[in-house]
Amino acid sequence: MPILSIQSHVAYGHVGNDAAVFPLQRLGHEVWAVHTVQFAAHTGYGPPKGQVFEASHIRDVMDGIAMRDDFASCEAVLSGYMGSAAIGGAILDAVQRVKAANPAALYVCDPVLGDVGKGFFVRPEMPDFMRDHVLPCADIVTPNLFELEALTGMICATLEDTKRALQMLHDKGPRVIVLTSAVIDETPKDAIDMLASDENGLWRVRTSRLGFSPNGAGDLTASLFTAHYLRTRSVSEALGMASSSVYAVLQETLKKGGGELALIAAQDFFVSPDILFHPEPLS
DSSP states (O other), X not given: OOEEEEEEEESSSOOTHHHHHHHHHHTTOOEEEEEEEEESSOGGGSSOOEEEOOXXXXXXXXXXXXXXXXXXXXXXXXXXXXXXXXXXXHHHHHHHHHHHHOTTOEEEEOOOOEETTTEEOSOTXXXXXXXXXXXGGOSEEOOOHHHHHHHHTOOOOSHHHHHHHHHHHHHTSOSEEEEEEEOOTTSOTTEEEEEEEETTEEEEEEEEOOSOOOTXXXXXXXXXXXXXXXXXXXXXXXXXXXXXXXXHHHHHHHHTTSSSOOTTTTTHHHHSOSSOOOOEEOO
């Protein structure tokens, strides 16, 4: 069944839809890709060349998809960087249209707001819009540690702090949370944690720190978790597969110099990672 992925698009490199669509396809999913921007490359290379699309553009594309009378077949909507509240509103409209046709469809939101050491890189209205409007509609969210703190107003210095923040986020709506990168007091200096939480418990995967964080890694993580969760409906199994594949892709990227994600070279790892991490239950 198709997945609707509404994210940014770049001609060069792998972020947004260009980090999400191919892995989803490699795992057997049809993907309806709707782009919120079209840039030559991501902003890590400097001021972008290209166009930011208006919210009306997204609605027009969705109207065109609706004409195919196929919304009932869509099993998930995946969104990433929104850019503005207007774009966010158009994405939420798309979610409502899909869920009206298929109430079982999931909305997976990567709440892109910023990162540790970088701060916010979105418009000032976006944290409040994400918290007040997007989270109540989302079934699954995939924040990093900075975004978890921004959305809850809590400082996550310890595991207990983090558990409380995750519960606060659950209370806002999402039933599944994937914390894509957590470095807290008990995380070894040479490691990084990924956590996943739902009503059945909390799980952690701890991997060695590779010393770099390429653009698009969060987009890749959200897409892989989505694919594996749709297949298994198990938070722990999806966490294990997604974290294992992401780690393998990052290793391959590092071998090639640590630039753009090595999605093509590492594509077999989406299906069969060479090292499989087994999530540790924390509750």
